[in-house]
Amino acid sequence: MEASIRRVSPSLADVLRELSLPAADGFVEALGMWPSLATARLTCRALRNLVDGTITRLRLNGAAPNFLESRPSLTRWPRVHDITTSIEEGGVGSVSSLLLLPFVDQPAEACSRITSYCARCDHDDAPGTTVPAPVIMQLVSLLPNLRKLDLEDLGNSSLSCMPADLSLMDRALSKLPSLETLGLPGPAALPGIEALAGSLKEIYISQTFYTTETEDMSLLTAAAVASLQRLPHLTRLCLTGVETRGALAQEDDPAALGPEAPGGGLLGLLKNMPPRLESLYWNGPSGVPDSSDWICLRLTCANGRIIEITVEENPDGSTMQPLASVASDALLPCRALGPGPTPLALHNIYVSRFEPHQALVLRALLQRCTPTTNTVALLDDESFLEDALALAPALEVAPGLKFFGIHGSNWIEFSTQGPADLLAEAPLPPPPALLERALDRLTAPYAANPQDRCKDRALLLLRGPAAAALSQLGPAALSEWALRVERGAEAAALAAGAGQAEGGGSGVLLSGVLALPPAAALVLECGEAEGAAAAVAAALEGEGLQVVTVAPRPSNCRSYAVDRRTNGSRTSGALTWALQAVVPEAWHAAAASTAFVERLEWVYAVRDMLAQLPAFVEAA
Numbered sequence: 001m002e003a004s005i006r007r008v009s010p011s012l013a014d015v016l017r018e019l020s021l022p023a024a025d026g027f028v029e030a031l032g033m034w035p036s037l038a039t040a041r042l043t044c045r046a047l048r049n050l051v052d053g054t055i056t057r058l059r060l061n062g063a064a065p066n067f068l069e070s071r072p073s074l075t076r077w078p079r080v081h082d083i084t085t086s087i088e089e090g091g092v093g094s095v096s097s098l099l100l101l102p103f104v105d106q107p108a109e110a111c112s113r114i115t116s117y118c119a120r121c122d123h124d125d126a127p128g129t130t131v132p133a134p135v136i137m138q139l140v141s142l143l144p145n146l147r148k149l150d151l152e153d154l155g156n157s158s159l160s161c162m163p164a165d166l167s168l169m170d171r172a173l174s175k176l177p178s179l180e181t182l183g184l185p186g187p188a189a190l191p192g193i194e195a196l197a198g199s200l201k202e203i204y205i206s207q208t209f210y211t212t213e214t215e216d217m218s219l220l221t222a223a224a225v226a227s228l229q230r231l232p233h234l235t236r237l238c239l240t241g242v243e244t245r246g247a248l249a250q251e252d253d254p255a256a257l258g259p260e261a262p263g264g265g266l267l268g269l270l271k272n273m274p275p276r277l278e279s280l281y282w283n284g285p286s287g288v289p290d291s292s293d294w295i296c297l298r299l300t301c302a303n304g305r306i307i308e309i310t311v312e313e314n315p316d317g318s319t320m321q322p323l324a325s326v327a328s329d330a331l332l333p334c335r336a337l338g339p340g341p342t343p344l345a346l347h348n349i350y351v352s353r354f355e356p357h358q359a360l361v362l363r364a365l366l367q368r369c370t371p372t373t374n375t376v377a378l379l380d381d382e383s384f385l386e387d388a389l390a391l392a393p394a395l396e397v398a399p400g401l402k403f404f405g406i407h408g409s410n411w412i413e414f415s416t417q418g419p420a421d422l423l424a425e426a427p428l429p430p431p432p433a434l435l436e437r438a439l440d441r442l443t444a445p446y447a448a449n450p451q452d453r454c455k456d457r458a459l460l461l462l463r464g465p466a467a468a469a470l471s472q473l474g475p476a477a478l479s480e481w482a483l484r485v486e487r488g489a490e491a492a493a494l495a496a497g498a499g500q501a502e503g504g505g506s507g508v509l510l511s512g513v514l515a516l517p518p519a520a521a522l523v524l525e526c527g528e529a530e531g532a533a534a535a536v537a538a539a540l541e542g543e544g545l546q547v548v549t550v551a552p553r554p555s556n557c558r559s560y561a562v563d564r565r566t567n568g569s570r571t572s573g574a575l576t577w578a579l580q581a582v583v584p585e586a587w588h589a590a591a592a593s594t595a596f597v598e599r600l601e602w603v604y605a606v607r608d609m610l611a612q613l614p615a616f617v618e619a620a
Contacts, residue, residue, distance in 0.1 A: 013046035028054040057082040062098040074110035082116040096135045103142040114143050118150035130160045133168035140172045152183035152206035161188040170195035190224035207241025222264040234274040238281040244329040270334035273304045295322035306336045310345040318350035324358040327365045344369035349377035359390035366393045373398050381405025385604040396596045407610045410576045414584035426589040428602045431609040432518035438578035443548045458533035459550035460524040466544040468520035482619035486510040488539030512618040514571045525571045
């Protein structure tokens with residue numbers, strides 16, 4: 001009998017030990033990011049060893065209660081070169097101690113591998129302690145090969161920005177020969193930064209808190225601008241929460257001496273750029289994207305000139321007013337904006353009510369720039385024609401326009417280029433003629449499945465000389481006329497043997513009337529009683545009126561999504577539906593023969609005409 005050979009299946013530890021380095025990297029990457037890796041480490045020792053030996057980035061929680069006792073040795077992660085420490089004021093130690101604690105008593109070889117260090121601070125409240133310069137000096141001695149040091153998340157008051165402290169800190173940082181990227185918690189820490197001129201390429205400034213006590217810390221002083229100008233290798237500068245204006249020059253401010261000394265603020269920076277600056281990001285002034293005055297500018301620079309401007313989107317407000325402020329304070333007065341057209345990318349255009357000086361500034365900026373955008377421009381219902389004309393060059397290149405306030409709270413949206421090849425070329429109709437087109441569209445047959453039709457109150461369109469005279473009546477006289485028609489409709493319904501609907505009375509057969517003086521017409525909204533439209537039409541016989549029944553429209557049309565219980569809602573929805581069709585058609589038909597500005601003026605004239613229409617008059 002042959003001896004049986006028992007084959008033992010390899011364990012997970014056996015498999016993991018056989019993985020090559022690229023395979024191990026791919027395996028850990030497939031496990032996902034933190035906290036998935038933290039969970040995987042708890043599975044078994046073999047998997048923990050694989051993860052620890054593969055990862056290159058490490059996050060430490062300095063706020064953990066047992067962080068001090070269980071502080072791990074960095075030798076456990078032989079490939080880690082990027083460390084982020086979470087710091088919370090009032091935890092196991094001060095901000096200063098938590099900055100240093102991960103590296104104290106660690107092997108020098110492990111610390112020498114660290115090339116990137118980031119400190120993240122809890123922002124529920126501003127940190128209450130200040131990190132003195134000797135702490136930064138100690139950090140530099142512990143991490144001699146840092147290429148990136150990110151302290152911008154610590155908060156305004158975290159670094160001592162007294163001249164002596166800044167001098168010690170900058171001298172210490174200058175001993176890091178490979179330091180290329182530096183993040184600081186405010187512009188107050190910038191004076192003296194030229195000590196890092198030999199290696200520094202990127203600076204990130206984040207003013208995370210803003211109070212009256214820290215207002216001066218959000219100012220880009222003349223001394224800070226002078227220091228930035230002396231960084232020959234700086235290519236990227238990001239400023240968040242920094243004011244456009246600079247602090248007043250002090251008598252003991254070296255940068256304020258001499259007529260050619262740079263000024264402060266964004267204007268001073270643009271007039272005195274670092275020689276190799278390529279990208280300047282300015283997020284301000286509050287640095288909070290959900291603020292109405294927030295704006296994010298990305299300036300592409302070359303040889304001290306702005307060669308492109310990008311305005312990022314603010315989903316919670318208009319960027320136009322903040323853009324006008326920045327343009328007035330810095331972009332237009334600076335020499336960096338060349339005489340030729342500069343590309344200006346706008347990620348959202350929102351035309352609202354501008355102050356006169358804002359409109360003038362926006363006009364001036366667009367005269368010196370070539371605007372582009374890939375989003376539909378929004379025109380607020382409170383905007384005036386002058387506001388839209390200030391942004392006309394930008395509106396013209398937008399893929400579409402969305403006008404609010406067209407006939408009440410509704411809007412009309414259409415593309416700026418449009419299907420002109422599908423429409424016969426025609427000049428823009430006068431606003432009254434456009435309203436007549438909308439009424440024609442209302443009475444045009446709607447060929448569709450009968451099941452896809454509205455079965456609401458019927459509408460009757462009245463035209464002709466008699467209708468023109470009635471459309472000029474005031475509300476009281478028109479209401480009296482409508483009541484007389486409603487009574488006549490009741491009589492016609494009784495004569496026809498239909499009787500009144502249960503719960504009948506005033507308003508059942510005729511809800512009311514909308515006068516349209518520019519089109520010399522009226523629209524009657526019939527009630528919900530069966531046969532209401534026929535009864536009202538019978539009551540109008542002998543009045544010399546041209547009576548046409550408005551064709552029903554699809555029930556899923558968004559213009560008809562109104563409160564059916566409100567008298568006049570059906571009339572308003574029908575008219576809006578027609579306007580949303582004829583306004584874009586007229587716009588596109590005139591595109592080849594009419595300038596964009598003239599078409600813009602025409603839309604506002606249509607809006608003004610519709611805004612002056614009389615209110616719906618109930619038959620009561």
